[in-house]
Amino acid sequence: MTDPLVPPLVTVEEHRERILAAITPLPAFDQPLMEAFGLSAAEDVHAEVALPGFDNSAMDGYAVCHADVAGATAESPVHLPVVGEIGAGQAGLLAMSPGTAVKIMTGAPVPAGADSIVPYEWTDRGVAQVVISQAPELGQHVRPAGEDVAVGDLIVAQGTVLGPRQLGLLAAVGRPSVRSRPRPRVVVLSTGSELREPGTALGHDSIYDGNSFLLAAAVRQAGGIAYRVGIVPDEPRAFTDALGDQLVRADLVVTSGGVSMGDYDVVKAALAPLGTVWFGGVAMQPGKPQGFGLVGEDQTPIITLPGNPVSSYISFEQFVLPAIRRLMGRTPYTRPTADAQLTHALRSPEGRRQFARGTLSVIGGRLAVTPVGPQGSHLIGDLADSDALIVVPESVTSVDAGETVTVLPLDEEF
Ligand code: AMP
Numbered sequence: 001m002t003d004p005l006v007p008p009l010v011t012v013e014e015h016r017e018r019i020l021a022a023i024t025p026l027p028a029f030d031q032p033l034m035e036a037f038g039l040s041a042a043e044d045v046h047a048e049v050a051l052p053g054f055d056n057s058a059m060d061g062y063a064v065c066h067a068d069v070a071g072a073t074a075e076s077p078v079h080l081p082v083v084g085e086i087g088a089g090q091a092g093l094l095a096m097s098p099g100t101a102v103k104i105m106t107g108a109p110v111p112a113g114a115d116s117i118v119p120y121e122w123t124d125r126g127v128a129q130v131v132i133s134q135a136p137e138l139g140q141h142v143r144p145a146g147e148d149v150a151v152g153d154l155i156v157a158q159g160t161v162l163g164p165r166q167l168g169l170l171a172a173v174g175r176p177s178v179r180s181r182p183r184p185r186v187v188v189l190s191t192g193s194e195l196r197e198p199g200t201a202l203g204h205d206s207i208y209d210g211n212s213f214l215l216a217a218a219v220r221q222a223g224g225i226a227y228r229v230g231i232v233p234d235e236p237r238a239f240t241d242a243l244g245d246q247l248v249r250a251d252l253v254v255t256s257g258g259v260s261m262g263d264y265d266v267v268k269a270a271l272a273p274l275g276t277v278w279f280g281g282v283a284m285q286p287g288k289p290q291g292f293g294l295v296g297e298d299q300t301p302i303i304t305l306p307g308n309p310v311s312s313y314i315s316f317e318q319f320v321l322p323a324i325r326r327l328m329g330r331t332p333y334t335r336p337t338a339d340a341q342l343t344h345a346l347r348s349p350e351g352r353r354q355f356a357r358g359t360l361s362v363i364g365g366r367l368a369v370t371p372v373g374p375q376g377s378h379l380i381g382d383l384a385d386s387d388a389l390i391v392v393p394e395s396v397t398s399v400d401a402g403e404t405v406t407v408l409p410l411d412e413e414f
């Protein structure tokens, strides 16, 4: 039975698509390598130099011509005069003649005329003359120029997340900086006249503001810079002022609370008159009341989440995390799912996608998931005990133990 006065719920995908469509990736700019750590490359980087850049020695030993030492054995060693010495970073000696040897250190350039390296261990370590008792293969212990990376090779593709190995390689080819998208600045506001800052006194009618910490930490985990503004009372004027103060440093604003049907729903009361913020219901549980729009001079995106902690967190996962990833130029927007065997039966409301909390384990070599606690959206203790969300589709009202369900593992990097 549909009530013509109550607008229908939108799907999780519809709401997410609405948000993603209104958000564009932040402009990229050249950033020093260490600033770019964890960011996504916004250019294809091709090597302008080869690696190694020149033939160099892989061992401490003697550079020789292979033909001179091919017959060397312990019984009939080869004697060669040592005509010089080259350390790493010292290219004093550029060439040598057949019938001679040059002492050479690891990483030092192999002089022209030499083609192989005899490691110290196969010699008497002589200074003026060296006795060689074992022959290298032709080219042995020489690292040839371009062996690793050739000039022009694609070394970092656009979209790659820049971790230690990528930054090390960029530096190795001489790049001091890389074009990348910055971390989005995300302002987190929690609303509620009942809220108090942890560490302060609590009255019999007040509760601690868990959400601004939950959301700010989630922003940071997603790669954003979190500005945890904290508590705004349920007064539209106070909310509008706080928002106005924060917009200047925000690429995205996330609020918690004040979007349901109550008498004091401050976020709705303050933003609905602007006409640029949509408020409505999403067919999910928990997390039905949602809002999204653009506010202020710069049309800054704002995602308004419900206040119950579990609703807030699950809504963050479904809507804010994809928005942050889009701003950063990272894909996929949503977490990879997995299949798991449900260990205990679950019930779920008709017409709503349920995100139940669960813990993952491996039973008999298969991924299994155990529901945690009842499904109240205020149960932050149970939320903290979980490491996955169990997704029960809109059309399903119960799942039996032993059935396969879709899960979202929460702690995996992607
Ligand atoms: P609301 O969405 O504002 O109606 O809040 C729904 C429920 O979540 C209420 O019981 C609030 O007290 C609670 N709540 C709202 N904001 C927070 C917060 N920042 N931390 C913890 N609980 C909250």
Ligand code: MG
Residues within 6 Å of the ligand: 191, 192, 193, 257, 258, 307
């Ligand atoms: Mg409230």
